Amino acid sequence: MLNKDQIAQRIAQELQDGWYVNLGIGIPTLIANHIPEGINVEFQSENGILGMGPFPYEGEEDADLINAGKQTITALPGAAYFDSATSFAMIRGQHIQLTVLGAMEVADNGDIANWKIPCKMVKGMGGAMDLVASAENIIVAMMHTNRKGQSKLLRQCTLPLTGVKCVKKIVTNLAVLEVTSEGFKLLERAPGVSVETIKAATEGRLIIDENVREMNI
Amino acid sequence: MLNKDQIAQRIAQELQDGWYVNLGIGIPTLIANHIPEGINVEFQSENGILGMGPFPYEGEEDADLINAGKQTITALPGAAYFDSATSFAMIRGQHIQLTVLGAMEVADNGDIANWKIPCKMVKGMGGAMDLVASAENIIVAMMHTNRKGQSKLLRQCTLPLTGVKCVKKIVTNLAVLEVTSEGFKLLERAPGVSVETIKAATEGRLIIDENVREMNI
Amino acid sequence: MALNKVVENVQAALEGVENNMTFMLGGFGLCGIPENAIKELVRRGITGLTCISNNAGVDDFGLGLLLQGKQIKKMISSYVGENKEFERQMLSGELEVDLVPQGSLAERCRAAGAGIPAFYTPAGYGTEVAEGKEVRIFDGKPHILEMAFQADFAFVKAWKGDTAGNLIFKATAKNFNPMMAMAGKITVAEVEELVPAGALDPNQIHTTGVFVQRIFQGTDYEKRIERITTRPKV
Amino acid sequence: MALNKVVENVQAALEGVENNMTFMLGGFGLCGIPENAIKELVRRGITGLTCISNNAGVDDFGLGLLLQGKQIKKMISSYVGENKEFERQMLSGELEVDLVPQGSLAERCRAAGAGIPAFYTPAGYGTEVAEGKEVRIFDGKPHILEMAFQADFAFVKAWKGDTAGNLIFKATAKNFNPMMAMAGKITVAEVEELVPAGALDPNQIHTTGVFVQRIFQGTDYEKRIERITTRPKV
Numbered sequence: 030m031l032n033k034d035q036i037a038q039r040i041a042q043e044l045q046d047g048w049y050v051n052l053g054i055g056i057p058t059l060i061a062n063h064i065p066e067g068i069n070v071e072f073q074s075e076n077g078i079l080g081m082g083p084f085p086y087e088g089e090e091d092a093d094l095i096n097a098g099k100q101t102i103t104a105l106p107g108a109a110y111f112d113s114a115t116s117f118a119m120i121r122g123q124h125i126q127l128t129v130l131g132a133m134e135v136a137d138n139g140d141i142a143n144w145k146i147p148c149k150m151v152k153g154m155g156g157a158m159d160l161v162a163s164a165e166n167i168i169v170a171m172m173h174t175n176r177k178g179q180s181k182l183l184r185q186c187t188l189p190l191t192g193v194k195c196v197k198k199i200v201t202n203l204a205v206l207e208v209t210s211e212g213f214k215l216l217e218r219a220p221g222v223s224v225e226t227i228k229a230a231t232e233g234r235l236i237i238d239e240n241v242r243e244m245n246i
Numbered sequence: 247m248l249n250k251d252q253i254a255q256r257i258a259q260e261l262q263d264g265w266y267v268n269l270g271i272g273i274p275t276l277i278a279n280h281i282p283e284g285i286n287v288e289f290q291s292e293n294g295i296l297g298m299g300p301f302p303y304e305g306e307e308d309a310d311l312i313n314a315g316k317q318t319i320t321a322l323p324g325a326a327y328f329d330s331a332t333s334f335a336m337i338r339g340q341h342i343q344l345t346v347l348g349a350m351e352v353a354d355n356g357d358i359a360n361w362k363i364p365c366k367m368v369k370g371m372g373g374a375m376d377l378v379a380s381a382e383n384i385i386v387a388m389m390h391t392n393r394k395g396q397s398k399l400l401r402q403c404t405l406p407l408t409g410v411k412c413v414k415k416i417v418t419n420l421a422v423l424e425v426t427s428e429g430f431k432l433l434e435r436a437p438g439v440s441v442e443t444i445k446a447a448t449e450g451r452l453i454i455d456e457n458v459r460e461m462n463i
Numbered sequence: 464m465a466l467n468k469v470v471e472n473v474q475a476a477l478e479g480v481e482n483n484m485t486f487m488l489g490g491f492g493l494c495g496i497p498e499n500a501i502k503e504l505v506r507r508g509i510t511g512l513t514c515i516s517n518n519a520g521v522d523d524f525g526l527g528l529l530l531q532g533k534q535i536k537k538m539i540s541s542y543v544g545e546n547k548e549f550e551r552q553m554l555s556g557e558l559e560v561d562l563v564p565q566g567s568l569a570e571r572c573r574a575a576g577a578g579i580p581a582f583y584t585p586a587g588y589g590t591e592v593a594e595g596k597e598v599r600i601f602d603g604k605p606h607i608l609e610m611a612f613q614a615d616f617a618f619v620k621a622w623k624g625d626t627a628g629n630l631i632f633k634a635t636a637k638n639f640n641p642m643m644a645m646a647g648k649i650t651v652a653e654v655e656e657l658v659p660a661g662a663l664d665p666n667q668i669h670t671t672g673v674f675v676q677r678i679f680q681g682t683d684y685e686k687r688i689e690r691i692t693t694r695p696k697v
Numbered sequence: 698m699a700l701n702k703v704v705e706n707v708q709a710a711l712e713g714v715e716n717n718m719t720f721m722l723g724g725f726g727l728c729g730i731p732e733n734a735i736k737e738l739v740r741r742g743i744t745g746l747t748c749i750s751n752n753a754g755v756d757d758f759g760l761g762l763l764l765q766g767k768q769i770k771k772m773i774s775s776y777v778g779e780n781k782e783f784e785r786q787m788l789s790g791e792l793e794v795d796l797v798p799q800g801s802l803a804e805r806c807r808a809a810g811a812g813i814p815a816f817y818t819p820a821g822y823g824t825e826v827a828e829g830k831e832v833r834i835f836d837g838k839p840h841i842l843e844m845a846f847q848a849d850f851a852f853v854k855a856w857k858g859d860t861a862g863n864l865i866f867k868a869t870a871k872n873f874n875p876m877m878a879m880a881g882k883i884t885v886a887e888v889e890e891l892v893p894a895g896a897l898d899p900n901q902i903h904t905t906g907v908f909v910q911r912i913f914q915g916t917d918y919e920k921r922i923e924r925i926t927t928r929p930k931v
Contacts, residue, residue, distance in 0.1 A: 047700055049907050069698050069701075070700075071700050071861075071906075071907075073907070075566075076491040076492075076494070076635050077491070077634075077635045077638050078899075079906065080699060084692045084693050085694070087693040087694075087696070088693075089693075090691050091634065092493075092494065092686035092687070093622075093633045093634040093636040093686070094635055095494050095635055095688075098690065099491075099492040099494070099689040100690045100691075101688060101690070101692050101693065102692075104634070104899055105699060106699060106893075106895025107698075107699025107860070107861035107863065107894030107895055107906070108899040109863050109899050109905040110632075110635060110637055110900055111902070111905055112569070112637050112639070113517070113565065113568075113569035113638050114569040114570055114572070114573040114642045115905075116566075116569070117565065117569050117570065117811075118807075118810060118811035118812070119908075120566060120812075121811055121812030122809075122810045122811045123812060124810075124879075124907045124908060150544055150553075151560075152544040153540060153541050153544070154542070154562060155541050155565050156541065156564070157564075158565075158566075158567075158587045158590060158592060159564045159565060159566030162586040163585055189590065189591055190589055190590045190591075191590060192589065192590065193589035193590075266466075266673050286466060287466075288466050288672075290673070291869075292799065292800075293725040293726075293869050294725070294868075294869045294871055294872050295665075295869050296671050296672065297665070300928055301926045302927055302928070303930050304927040304929070306927075307922060307925050307927065309870075309921070309922045310729065310856075310870040310920070311868040311869055312725070312728050312869055312922075312923070312924075313869075316725075316728070316923040318924070318925055319926075321868070322464070323660050323661025324464075324465025324625060324626070324627035324661055324672070325465075325665040326665050326668035327666055327868050328668070328871065329874070329903075330751070330799070330802075330873045330876065331803040331806070331875070331876045334577075334803050334804065335573075335576060335577035336673050337578075338578030338579065338800055338818065338820065339576045339578040341576075341645075341674060342673070367778055367784050367788070368794075369776055370775050370778070370796045371796060371798055371799070371826075372775050372799050373775065373800060374798075375798035375821045375824060376800030376801065376820040379798075379819040379820040379822060406824065406825055407823055407825075409822075409823065409824065410824075570813070578819070579804070579817060580835035580838075580840055582808075582813050582815070583813060583816070584812070601814035601844075606814055634900065665868070666866075666867060666868065666901075667900075667901050
C-alpha cells in the first residue's frame with residue numbers, strides 16, 4: 030500500500046519531457062519533489078505564474094508571489110506572470126499538458142466530484158471546474174477509500190459533480206487505474222496489494238486483465 | 247462652405263476635456279491639428295496605441311510605431327501599447343468617448359455605409375464595423391454630396407451597410423446635423439450657406455427649426 | 464498631454480459609492496487586494512453590497528472586514544470561507560453566495576470590459592453551475608453560455624501607476640486586477656508608487672489608463688501573507 | 698529548468714507545414730510581420746493555403762510574396778488590396794477572400810487560443826457580415842455569434858524572446874501577434890533578439906512560452922515602412 034508521498038512519486042513517472050503541468054493542492058503538490066531524472070517540466074499555478082519554483086527560504090517570502098494554495102513560492106529563471114483571464118485561457122485552451130488533482134469521488138465513466146458536500150460548509154470550486162472541463166489529460170490522486178472505508182471509485186458519483194467524463198487516470202494508495210468506456214481498467218497494483226483487495230475496495234465497474242503488474246516504486 | 251480642414255476644425259469643437267478619441271483616416275485625421283485651448287484629449291489608434299503623438303521628424307521614423315493608417319507616428323509621454331484584442335476591448339467595451347469617421351452614405355435613421363461599393367474592388371472594413379457598432383458617440387465627417395453632386399445624406403443607404411442606427415452627428419462642408427428619430431435635424435449651417443442649399447443637398451428627412459444658426463468657425 | 468486621473472486620496476477616490484451597489488475587487492486570497500479602498504468602504508459603512516471577488520478575505524483582513532460590519536449582501540466568488548464570520552453569515556442565510564468557476568469568473572470580468580455580452584465555455588457543464596444556462600455543442604463538446612458581469616465600481620491595486628492611469632502589477636499580485644479594471648463603470652486604482660506620465664515604459668504597461676477613471680497613491684500597505692511557507696536553508 | 702523551445706533556424710521552425718493548411722500570420726500592414734517565416738513559406742512553395750492575417754502585404758513584401766507565387770487559396774482579413782496582384786487574383790476568382798471586422802478578427806484569434814468556441818459581438822450586426830449568423834439581443838442591443846478560428850500554424854514576430862519561448866513585443870508591432878501566438882496548434886515565434894531563459898523580467902512578458910512551440914533568432918529584418926510620414930523640424 031502506498032503512502033501519499035508514494036502516490037505522488039508514482040504519478041511523477043507519468044510526466045513527459047516538455048510538459049506544462051498544473052498541480053492541485055494536497056497530494057498533487059508533492060509531485061514536484063519527485064520529477065524523474067532527465068525530465069524537464071514547467072509548473073503553472075492558476076493564480077498567474079508559469080515556471081513556479083520551490084518555497085522561498087525563510088525571510089525571503091514575497092507577499093506578491095504566491096501559488097493557488099496561497100502559499101509563498103519562488104519563480105525559476107524563464108518564469109512569467111500573467112492575469113487570471115490569461116491563466117484560464119491557457120487552461121481552457123488546452124495549453125497545459127497535465128492536470129493532477131484530488132477527488133472525493135470518481136465514477137467509472139470519468140465523472141469527478143471534489144468540491145462540495147451537501148449540508149456542509151461549501152468553500153467553492155476555485156479553478157477545478159475549468160481545469161477538469163478542459164484538460165486533455167487529468168490524473169486523479171487520492172486514497173482508494175474514504176475514512177469510513179467506503180470506495181471512492183464508484184459506478185456513479187453521489188456528490189455534486191465537478192466535471193463529467195473527464196478523468197483519464199487514477200492513482201490511489203492501492204492501484205493505478207485507467208478510465209475506459211467499460212469502466213475502470215486496473216493497470217497496476219501497489220506493492221503487496223492483491224487484486225482481490227482492489228476489487229473489494231472498488232465499487233465501480235472494474236476490468237481486470239490477467240497478470241496485473243505491480244507498480245515500480 | 248467649409249473645406250476639409252474646416253470640417254475637422256468644426257468637429258474639434260465637439261471635443262470634451264478628458265476624452266479618449268479614435269479618428270478614422272481622411273478628414274478625421276485633421277482634427278488632431280485643431281484641439282481647442284484648454285481641452286486635453288488622448289488619441290487611440292486601433293492597431294495598438296493610446297497617447298498617439300504627431301508624425302516623427304524626418305529620419306526619426308520607427309518601423310515598429312505606426313497608426314491604423316500605416317503612417318509612422320510618435321508616442322506622447324503617458325502613452326501605452328497593447329495588442330489588437332485589447333484595443334478592440336476598449337472600443338467594443340465603450341471606453342473610447344468619441345469616434346470620428348468618414349462615410350459614403352448616412353441614412354436619416356443613423357445607418358452608415360462606408361466600406362464597400364458593389365462591383366468595385368473591396369478593400370475591407372478594417373475596424374470600422376467594430377467602431378460604429380460600439381461607440382456611444384459617433385460623428386461622421388464628410389462632404390454633403392458625392393462627386394456627381396448627389397446627396398450622401400439619404401432616406402436609406404443604397405450601399406452595403408457598415409452599421410445600423412449608430413451615427414449621432416454629421417459635420418459636412420454645408421452643415422452640422424444630428425440624427426433624431428424623425429430624421430436629420432439641422433443644427434448649424436456653414437458660413438454663407440443657406441438653409442435652402444442644405445435642403446436641396448439632403449435627400450433624407452430634414453428637420454429645420456426657425457433660425458438655424460451659422461457655424462462659429 | 465496625457466489625461467490626468469489622479470485624485471488626492473482614498474476618500475476622493477470613492478466619491479459616489481452607495482448602498483446596494485455592485486463592486487469588483489481585485490486580488491487572489493490576500494495577494495494584490497485594494498487594501499485602501501476596502502478600509503474606506505468599511506469607514507463609510509455602506510451596506511447591501513454585492514461584491515465580485517475571487518475570495519472573501521480572512522476574519523480580520525481584506526473583505527473579511529466588510530463582512531464583520533455586515534456590509535455585504537452577496538458574494539460572487541470562486542473560493543470562499545477562509546473565515547468564520549463568512550461561514551456563520553452564509554449558513555444563517557444572512558449572506559447570499561454565488562460560486563463561479565475561477566476561469567469563468569475571470570472571463571466574465573474581461574467580457575464585461577470588452578463589450579462581449581456572453582460567451583461559451585466548457586467549465587461547469589454537467590454540474591450545478593450549468594443549471595438554468597443554455598447548453599450548446601461545439602465540435603462535439605458541450606459548452607454553457609456565461610454572461611458578462613456588471614459593476615458600478617471596480618477597485619484594483621497595482622504596484623506602479625502613472626498620472627494617466629497606466630498600471631503595472633507585480634508578480635502574482637496581478638491576478639484579477641487587470642480584468643476588473645476593464646470592467647468597472649468607474650475603476651479606482653490604488654498604487655504603491657505613483658509616478659508622472661511618461662515615467663513608465665509604454666511597452667510595459669499592463670493596464671492602460673483608458674480603463675482607469677481614478678488613481679491615487681495608496682498608504683500603509685500591510686500586504687499580509689495568508690500562508691507563509693518556506694524551506695530550510697541547506 | 699525552463700523548457701527549451703529553440704530551433705536552429707527558420708527551416709527547422711517550419712518543419713511540418715504542408716499544402717492546404719491554415720496559417721495565422723501576425724502583423725498590421727507590414728509592421729510586426731514574421732518576415733523570416735514568410736520567406737521560407739515562399740521558398741518551400743507550398744500551395745492551397747488559407748491565411749488569417751489582418752492584411753495581405755504589398756506587391757513585393759509580406760504576404761504579397763505568397764500571392765505572387767499563387768500559394769494562397771483563401772485570405773481571412775479585415776483590410777486588403779494594398780497590392781495589384783491581390784486585386785487581380787480576387788477579381789478573377791482565383792483568390793477567395795473572407796473579410797472580417799478587425800475587432801472580431803482579433804477576438805476570434807484570442808477565443809481560439811482561450812478555449813472559447815464562440816462569443817457574441819455587436820460588430821457587423823445588420824450588415825452582410827451577419828449573414829447566416831445567429832443574432833441575439835443582450836440588454837436591448839442586437840449581437841451576432843462569432844466563432845473561434847482554427848489554425849495549423851501561427852507565425853509571429855517578437856522583439857525579444859527567451860529560450861523558454863517567452864516573448865516581448867515592441868510598440869505597435871505587437872498588434873495581432875499575441876493572440877495568434879495563443880491560437881496556433883503549432884506556434885512559431887521569430888525574434889530580433891533571442892536571450893537565455895531568465896534574462897527577461899517575468900513581469901514584462903507579453904506572451905508566455907506556454908503558447909510557443911518553436912522559437913528562433915530571425916535574420917535580415919528589412920522592417921519596411923508602408924507609409925513614411927514625417928513633419929518638418931521647426
